[in-house]
Amino acid sequence: MSQIPAELQYTAEHEWVAAGEPATVGITAHAADALGDVVYLELPEVGAAVTAGEVCGEIESTKSVSELFAPVDGTVVEVNTAAVDDPSVVNADPYGAGWLLKVAVSGEPGGLLSAAQYTDLVGD
Amino acid sequence: MSDDAVAAEARPSPLHDEHVALGATLVPFAGWSMPLRYGSDLAEHTAVRSTAGLFDLSHMAEIWLLGPEAGAFLDHALVGSFRGMAVGRARYTMICVESGAVLDDLIVYRTADEAYLVVANAANHDPVLAALRERVGDRDVTVEDRTDTTALIAVQGPRALEILEATPGLAVEGLADLRYYAALEGTFDVDGQARPVLVARTGYTGEDGFELFVDADTVGVPLWRALLAAGEPFGLVPAGLAARDSLRLEAGMPLYGHELDLTVTPYAAGLGRVVKLDKTDADGAPLDFVGRAALYARAHSEPARVLVGLVGESRRAARQGYDVTTRGGTHVGHVTSGAPSPTLGVPIAMAYVTPEASAEGTELAVDVRGRLEPVHVVPLPFYRRP
Numbered sequence: 001m002s003q004i005p006a007e008l009q010y011t012a013e014h015e016w017v018a019a020g021e022p023a024t025v026g027i028t029a030h031a032a033d034a035l036g037d038v039v040y041l042e043l044p045e046v047g048a049a050v051t052a053g054e055v056c057g058e059i060e061s062t063k064s065v066s067e068l069f070a071p072v073d074g075t076v077v078e079v080n081t082a083a084v085d086d087p088s089v090v091n092a093d094p095y096g097a098g099w100l101l102k103v104a105v106s107g108e109p110g111g112l113l114s115a116a117q118y119t120d121l122v123g124d
Numbered sequence: 125m126s127d128d129a130v131a132a133e134a135r136p137s138p139l140h141d142e143h144v145a146l147g148a149t150l151v152p153f154a155g156w157s158m159p160l161r162y163g164s165d166l167a168e169h170t171a172v173r174s175t176a177g178l179f180d181l182s183h184m185a186e187i188w189l190l191g192p193e194a195g196a197f198l199d200h201a202l203v204g205s206f207r208g209m210a211v212g213r214a215r216y217t218m219i220c221v222e223s224g225a226v227l228d229d230l231i232v233y234r235t236a237d238e239a240y241l242v243v244a245n246a247a248n249h250d251p252v253l254a255a256l257r258e259r260v261g262d263r264d265v266t267v268e269d270r271t272d273t274t275a276l277i278a279v280q281g282p283r284a285l286e287i288l289e290a291t292p293g294l295a296v297e298g299l300a301d302l303r304y305y306a307a308l309e310g311t312f313d314v315d316g317q318a319r320p321v322l323v324a325r326t327g328y329t330g331e332d333g334f335e336l337f338v339d340a341d342t343v344g345v346p347l348w349r350a351l352l353a354a355g356e357p358f359g360l361v362p363a364g365l366a367a368r369d370s371l372r373l374e375a376g377m378p379l380y381g382h383e384l385d386l387t388v389t390p391y392a393a394g395l396g397r398v399v400k401l402d403k404t405d406a407d408g409a410p411l412d413f414v415g416r417a418a419l420y421a422r423a424h425s426e427p428a429r430v431l432v433g434l435v436g437e438s439r440r441a442a443r444q445g446y447d448v449t450t451r452g453g454t455h456v457g458h459v460t461s462g463a464p465s466p467t468l469g470v471p472i473a474m475a476y477v478t479p480e481a482s483a484e485g486t487e488l489a490v491d492v493r494g495r496l497e498p499v500h501v502v503p504l505p506f507y508r509r510p
Contacts (some may be wrong), residue, residue, distance in 0.1 A: 033149070036366055037166040039464045040439050058493075060441060062165055062463050063366045065493075093163070 002029040002122070005095055009109075010118035016095065022102040023057065027059060027068070030122045031097040032094045035061040038087040043068070043079045043100055050074060050103060052111070057100070059090070072109045072112050078102040089099060126256065127157055136200060137182040138340035139348050143490070146362055152248035156183040159364040168367035169466045172329050176281030176464075179368060180350055182344070185249035186274045186337065187256060189240045191265040192242030196406065198240060198414050199231065202260040203390065205400040208236045213408050214305045217398050218309060218390050219244075219252060224418030225386045226393070228252050229378060233307050241322070243276075243339070245380045275344030278372075279351060280333030282509075283358040288323070288334055291354040304332075312338065312347050319343045328368065330375025331509055373461050373472065376433060376505030382444060383431055383459045383474055389419060392427040399423065418484045428477040429457055433506055434488065436471030437498040439464075442490040448475045449489050449496065456481040459490060465506060472506045473499070 008016045014031035018024040019099065040060040050056045050070035057068035080099050083089050090098040113121065135158035138145070143150060148159035160199060161168060171177050181314030189197060195207035204217035214233045218226050228248040233241040244252040249271060256267050271362060279287055288299060295318070296302075296310030307324035319342055327333035338347055352362065369379070378384050383393055390399050399419050405411045436442065442462035449455050473490065484503055489496040 036161060037164050039166070039466075040441075042440070058440070060439075061465060062169070062370050062466060063160075065441070065443065067493075088166075 004115050004119050006115045009112035013072045015071045017071045022104045023099040024099050026099040029094045032091045036063045037061055038090040041084050041087050044076050046076055048076045072105045074103040074105040077104050078103055137180050138344040139180045142348055158183055161364040161366045162362045165366035166466050168363035169370050170363045172281045176283040177363030179278040179363055181278050182277040183246035184276050185244040185271045187242045188268040189265055192238055193263045194240050194265050197263050197265045201238040201401045205403045212306055214307055220415035224415045224422050226384045273340050275338050278335045280327045280329040281331050284333040287355040287358050291350050305403040314346050330507055370463055374465055374467055374507035382434045389422045391422050395429045430482045432477055432482050433502045433504040434473040434475055434499040435502050440492045440497050441471035442473040447491040448477055451487055452490050467507055
């Protein structure tokens, strides 16, 4: 059973969002487990505009590759360069050191799932 | 159908409970529920390259051909030559259909004068068994499917021999001198009883290693546990299908459903050497085998596409099904397998391309989800053990 922290919000594409200014974005433990060892991250540049529901990056493991969907509208203000340099932190600590982006959110985030809703979605 | 529903219908390996106890991620694979990884697939891959990995391959099909005409039958049914193969040897081969296309790739072991073991891919168990039964005709050969009663355990990696030698109860005379692609009968003690083990020096990882065929009910679990315990001081770890796939890709070994299928001949796959067009029967007369006429024609013409190795020059890896193009974007083929290589640290792929695009060093590109990534053609395998 993967960990699903109660204080975070989620997308159906397995991203998590920690509310704040800026908001922090990563992928869930469920997604990291399904991918296997992450070996390469392609993240947007600082300053890039992202749109909720649209692809903004890629997460690649030996076995497969998954797109990163922006969970909110906004502007990227920081990317986790330590995770780009050593993507294994995404598996080791997906909700901590394995965060991916910080986004200055424009407008009100919508359509995100609660921890309970995400738990129902992934069925564990 | 959801993955869970598939997994529920999948057959458990005889070692299923061991995998669960080890915390494996189990996935449906060719009708079986098999371990994808136990923890980190990269760590499992690296262990096989540097120390050793323990694999459960019990999903593979084991079909025995028994009787005085077993060798002659295989000469007819498969593309290779088996009648004259020495007892104790193994051979990589293929079973083709009349069109010359590949029904499966196989390893055939001769374990006695009148006994051959054919090991086929799990996904092709049914078609291979059906083809063998159909091709046997009225020959004095028994086709015996022992897939369900056989556990197949592989120890792969540079420490594999030391691990087998250190495993209590495992007795295989002449093991250290066993040649690559050869097999020996040995025993493994279970509760004081010496049970038979067929030990083959074969594998699918590009490393030295062994594959052990044993009775699923009585020997599988105790042998798995004994190998795991004996191997631990040598760095042996259990390894799953994810590592198996990345290891075989680095070693340039084809996987049915990727490099091989019913649309390709052995020649297109660069494996024409396994086809013995000139084999003869016991009287020295030319021997016809299934697919020979078509394969003869293919052997004497240039294939429309050939299998090549590609190394990526950027970070994004090509994956199965992606288009291969010139640097200018003209389509020349498609990727059959691809991944970021854990050992080499660059993306690698195998692909079918037109002959004009197949020369070593040719600069090509792969359409990786809408963006052309530069690659170049390299000889296979990508990795050769030191």
